Amino acid sequence: MRLHLISVGLVYGAIPLARVLGQTSPVANINLLNTLSNAAEEHESKVLSNLVSDLQQARSIPTPSTPEEALSALQHSSGLLKAFSSVVDIAQGITAAGLVPPEILSFLNGYTDSKLNSLDNRHPAPKDAIYPKSKRDAPYSLSEGTLRSAIHIPKTFGYGRNGKTPVILIPGTAIPSGTTWYYTFSKLGNSTDADVVWVNLPRASLNDAQVNAEYVAYAINYISSVCSKPTAIISWSQGGLNTQWALKYWPSTRPALQDFIAMSPDFHGTVVEAVICPALSYIACTPSILQQAWTSQFIQTLRSSSGDSAYVPTTIIYSSFDEIVEPMSGPNASALLTDTRNVGVILAHLQSICPGQPAGGFYTHEGVLYNPLAWALAIDAITHPGPGSLTRLDLKQVCGMTMAPELDLTDLLGTEGLLLIAAAELGTYEPQAAREPCIVGYASNGGGA
Template structure:
C-alpha cells in the first residue's frame, strides 16, 4: 500500500472517533499504574488509526509512532517511517496526534503514550506492539514505561530516533532562566529539569523493554549526542536487551554515516534497517543481522527526494509551532504528585567535562549557523557542526 498525502482523511487529526477498548484501561489498567489526569476522550481521540489497519490479524506487528516537539504524528512520519511501514511486509503503523503538537507539558504528553500503548494492544487482541518514537516522544515513552508499568507487558520493543533522554544544551536557547516565557515541553527538556532528573533517577536511564536507540552526532537540536555523553544513550541494568547506534560510528566513512540532522535521521538507511530488524525479531535491533551495504545509501530504500525534502521541512514546521505555542510558562511545570516524593538519584554531568571531550571529538555543542540554516520568522533554528567525513548533507 502506498501512503499518500492526497488522501481525503486528515492524517494530523486529534479528534478521531475510536471505539472503546474491549476491557477498561482507564483510569488505570494496573494498581501499579499512575492515575491519568487527561480525560479518556482526549487520550483516545488522539490515536490515528489508518483505515487499512488490520489489528495484527494479517501477521504484521502493530507499530505505534510517537512524534516530537512541534509536530503531529501524521506530518512527522508520513514521508519516512509511516510510508516505509505501510509498504512493508512486517509492520502496520498507527500514530499519535497530540493536541498542541507536543508543546504542552511533557508529563501530559506522556499520558497520551501510555494510554495509546495499552489501547492499541487491547484492540489487537492483546498482541504486543512495537513503539517507534522521535525526539521528545522518546522521553514520554520512557516515562510511560516507568510510571505506567502495565505498558511494559504490551511492548515488544522500543525504537528511539534522535532521543534526548538527558535533555539538550540547546534547550537553553529558548529557556535560559526562570521568568522568560517558554513552551512547557522545552522547559522539561533542559538538562537539569525536574522532569529529566525524575525520569532518569532510580535506573530510569535503563531500558524497561528491549530498546534500540539510534542517533546522530550532527543533530542540530539535541546535544551532546556523541559517545558516552550521548543524550540518547540507553543503559541496560535490567538485562532486557539494548542496542545504541550512533550512525557516524556504525557507518563510519560511508554515506549513511555522514551528516544527518535531528529530523533527517528518520530517512537514514541504517536507522530504517536497524528498526526493521528490531520489529521483525521482537528484541533490540542488531547490526550483525542486517545487510550493512545499506550504509552505502543516503536514504532508506522506498523513499524519494520529495520524502527527504518533506522530512527536512519538519525543522521549519516544528520551530514555528514551538515559537507560537500558547500558553507559555515562566518556569518548568510542576511534576505530578505520583512522582514528587521519589528520591532523585540522577545528577547531570558537568557540561565542562562534556565540552572537553567534545573538543577532542571535533563536535561543537553550542548553536552555530551553517549554510542552510532554517529561519522561523526572525528566529533561527540552530544546528551544530561536526568534524565528520565529507558527504551528502541530508
C-alpha cells in the same frame, strides 16, 4: 495564531503563485511579515527580527535533484552549521538552500486542517479495562475518551488479524504527529509486516511532557488490547522521553510493548534548549522544551530510580550532527540508556557504525528519520525478538546508501521541510512559560519502580 507556510516558501524562493496553489493570494506574504514583525517586537527577539529582514530580501535557489545533492546543500547551509543556531535560523537555512519545493510547501501549509493530525478520532472501547490497567499504574489526569480520540488509526489497519505487528508512532516537539510521519515511517507497512498508527498530541507536543506521556501510555495498552498482541513504538525526539516516562509510571505498558525504537531521543535532555525558543528571548518558552533542559526536574525525575535504563527491548539511533539535541556523541550522549534490567539495548551511533560512509554522514536531528541504517535497524527490531541487531544486517550495503530504500528525494525534502512547521509552532505558542511544570504527585512520591 499560525504562520502561513506557503508564504514562507513564496517569499524565500520567489516561487510563482500558480505553481503552488493557483488561488493563493500575495496578501498572505504581508500577513506573514506582519505576524513575524509583531512577534519579534512583542518578544524582543533578534532572531525573529533577522528572519523578517531575510524574508524581505528573498532570493531563489534551485531545488536539489538527488538525495546526495540535498544532503550536500543541507551540510553547507550556513543556518544549520552556525554555532547555537535557533530553529528559525535552521528553517531559514533549509528554505534558502532550496530544500522545500512548491509541492512540499503546499502539503505543509495544510497541516493545521489535516485529518492526519486530528484529535477527534472515533474508536471502539477497548476489550479490557485499561484506564488504568493496573493498580501500579499512575492515575490519568485526562478522560479516557480524550486519550483514545488522539489515536489515529488508518483505514488499512488490520487490528492484528493480518499477522502484522502493530507499530505506534510517537512524534517529537513542535510538529504534529501525522505531518511528522507523513514522509517517513507512515510508509513502514509498505516494506515490512508492520501496521502503523500514530498518536496526535495537542499543541504539537509543546505542552507538559508529563501529560503527553499519558497519551503514550494509553495508546500502548489500547492498541495492544484491540489487537490482542504486543505492539511496538517508533519515537522521534521528545517522543522518546514521553515513551520512557510512560513505561516508568504505567508498568502495565511494559508487557504490552515488544519493542521501543527511539530516533534522535534526548533521554538526558539537551544543553541547548534555549536555542529552540527563538521568539521568546530565551526568557520564557513552552512547557515541554523547558522540561527537556539537561538539568530540568523532569529529566532528573525520569532518570531517577533506574529510569535511565530500558524497560523493554530498546533500539536507539542517533547522530553526531544533531542540531537540536546536544551532546549526541561520546559517553555523555543524551540518547544513551543503560540495560540494568537485561531486556536488551542497542545504541546505534550512525557515525560510529558507518564511519566515512554515506549512511554515517551528515544526518541531522530530523535526518535520522530517513537514514538507511535507522530504517534497517527499525525493521530488524520489529521483525525479530529483542532489539535490532547489527549482526543481522548487511552493513556494507546499508552503510553505502544515502537514504532508506523505501523512501525517495521527496521524502527527504519533506522531512527537512518539517522544521518550517516547528518554527511556526514555536514562534506562536501561547501562553509562554517562565519555568517548567511541577512534577506530578505520582512521580514526586517516588513511583514507577
